[in-house]
Amino acid sequence: MRALRLTAWGEPPALTEVERPMPRGAEVLVQVEAAGLCRSDLHVLEAPAGALPYRPPFTLGHEVAGRVASLGPDADGVAVGERVVLYGPWGCGGCDRCTTGWDNYCDRRDTLAWHGLGLGRDGGMAGHVLVPSARHLVPIGDLPADQAAPLSDAALTSYHAVAGLRHLLGEGTTVLVIGVGGLGHLAVQLLSAITPSRILAVDVREEALALAHRSGAHVVTLSRADTDRVLRAESGGSGVDAVLDFVGGPESMELAVGLLRAGGELAVVGSGGGHLTVRKPGLLPPGFRLSLPYWGTRPELAEVVALASSGAIRVETERFPLSAAPEALDRLREGRVRGRVVLVPD
Structure with missing residues (x-):
């Protein structure tokens, strides 16, 4: 063969x-x-x-x-x-x-x-x-x-990551998906299917945002200089309850940490070479939690x-x-x- x-x-x-x-x-x-x-x-x-x-x-x-x-x-x-x-x-x-x-x-x-x-x-x-x-x-x-x-x-890894955040994603919550590719578009669908959370999605590609919209995202936006401001406004000003980062790069992690509200959780799924400095007190939001779901x-x-x-x-x-x-x-x-x-x- x-x-x-x-x-x-x-x-x-x-x-x-x-x-x-x-x-x-x-x-x-x-x-x-x-x-x-x-x-x-x-x-x-x-x-x-x-x-x-x-x-x-x-x-x-x-x-x-x-x-x-x-x-x-x-x-x-x-x-x-x-x-x-x-x-x-x-x-x-x-x-x-x-x-x-x-x-x-x-x-x-x-x-x-x-x-x-x-x-x-x-x-x-x-x-x-x-x-x-x-x-x-x-x-x-x-x-x-x-x-x-x-x-x-693609679906199993996304499901495992979403399942780890479900306790945070009840009525009136907001979740951000960064990177809407093979895994990200399924994460959007899974979030839509098993949580009542409002779904925001960001990517660097217009076609990926169209895919996110078709998959059930409520708000989609390109990654650019004002993305933090745009997404914060869409979350009501207080930030998002959870972030699924399917990029895992320096810029995506910076965006995620900047948008998380107190007590929020970041699930890093992508392997883009980003890193966080954990220090207390520091720049991470109070009550911040990090998960590194694998498959x-x-x-x-x-x-x-x-x-x-x-x-x-x-x-x-x-x-x-x-x-x-x-x-x-x-x-x-x-x-x-x-x-x-x-x-x-x-």
């Missing part, structure tokens, strides 16, 4: 022919129907040798949906032919976190040579993908594969699939055949993607 693989650090990914794996023990072989492309893939491809614990070569792709093709002799809980989405953050499988579906916060994460599917272990940018256990599979029924695949990261839990993925199946959320996608992966990567790198890129085996 053909697969998009990182063969060596510093080298571009290569479409190569590899042998189709055979499931053993509790393993499950899934025929890939769609695989999402994420900025995390760019971070992996652009990482210098030694920055990550992964050992090339391996196949990329951590957002994957497909159909169960075959089972190892000890596999259970899933049937051949069943359509599934793959839970991507594979942990050690044995610690308390992993056994309760919290692989994203695996206690042994720092000792592993991988962070999950397509992140040190062979992923889904291929015809088939081998999954170590059926516990990593969530049924999707007849949900289209190009909708299901991005649920496993999401397996039970949360099932909740996300249910929301997508009900029509509460829909992923804005651009489809490419797997053979066009280099072009898709270039478009993502240059910021010319609307929503989420999905690769389909060809």
